[in-house]
Amino acid sequence: MNDRAAHANSFGPAAETYERGRPSYPAQALDWLLPGGRPRVVDLGAGTGKLTRQIAERGLPVTAVEPSAGMLDQLRLAVPEVPAVPGSAEQIPLPDASADAVLVAQAWHWVDPVAAVPEIARVLSPGGRLGLLWNVRDERAGWVRRLGEIIGSPEQDRDTRVGAPFGPVETATFEWTELIGPERLIDMVSSRSYVILLEPDERAALLSEVRRLMATHPDLVGRTEFTLPYVTECARATLT
Numbered sequence: 001m002n003d004r005a006a007h008a009n010s011f012g013p014a015a016e017t018y019e020r021g022r023p024s025y026p027a028q029a030l031d032w033l034l035p036g037g038r039p040r041v042v043d044l045g046a047g048t049g050k051l052t053r054q055i056a057e058r059g060l061p062v063t064a065v066e067p068s069a070g071m072l073d074q075l076r077l078a079v080p081e082v083p084a085v086p087g088s089a090e091q092i093p094l095p096d097a098s099a100d101a102v103l104v105a106q107a108w109h110w111v112d113p114v115a116a117v118p119e120i121a122r123v124l125s126p127g128g129r130l131g132l133l134w135n136v137r138d139e140r141a142g143w144v145r146r147l148g149e150i151i152g153s154p155e156q157d158r159d160t161r162v163g164a165p166f167g168p169v170e171t172a173t174f175e176w177t178e179l180i181g182p183e184r185l186i187d188m189v190s191s192r193s194y195v196i197l198l199e200p201d202e203r204a205a206l207l208s209e210v211r212r213l214m215a216t217h218p219d220l221v222g223r224t225e226f227t228l229p230y231v232t233e234c235a236r237a238t239l240t
Contacts, residue, residue, distance in 0.1 A: 021187025045107030
């Protein structure tokens with residue numbers, strides 16, 4: 001298994017931690033990504049359903065597709081009313097032209113676009129939309145910058161090139177904050193693929209550094225809740 005595949009496959013055993021620790025997405029990002037009306041949506045690489053439940057809460061028909069059995073188990077617990085099927089961006093187990101929008105949240109960097117783009121185009125209706133989004137910690141805040149130094153994992157590749165048969169890619173960013181507590185921050189860090197794959201003693205040392213940050217940084221010390229700022233980076237393209 002290559003390094004990229006190892007990281008992509010690391011989440012299943014940590015699905016509960018992922019569910020507890022990962023953030024949702026800002027409503028403005030979904031407003032921008034989703035076409036108008038009542039589109040049929042596929043949440044591709046749905047994970048534990050962080051985005052799935054937000055789509056469902058809008059009253060839109062949504063199907064979740066996820067390759068990890070562990071993540072699917074968590075998703076089905078979180079949104080039991082949503083169809084959730086095993087599959088990947090390269091092999092989507094849905095009929096031709098069965099969706100009006102395909103969203104890929106926090107997962108496009110794990111995808112082989114050469115195989116995924118024509119497969120996504122297959123399941124989209126004519127004029128359908130592909131939307132990509134990533135939550136990125138806003139390190140303009142001093143404690144968040146220090147957190148990034150402690151985690152030390154490389155930035156995700158957020159390459160938004162799509163290509164034919166899709167038209168030009170448009171991009172947008174949305175700034176927002178999430179209110180979290182100390183244990184939620186530990187779960188967020190623990191759910192990153194880089195941290196999941198560390199040796200146990202290395203992981204323990206890293207999480208100890210995160211706890212030290214919370215115990216000593218003036219923006220965090222003594223607080224049971226604090227805001228973690230994000231920038232959500234989005235891209236969208238229409239099937240021509």
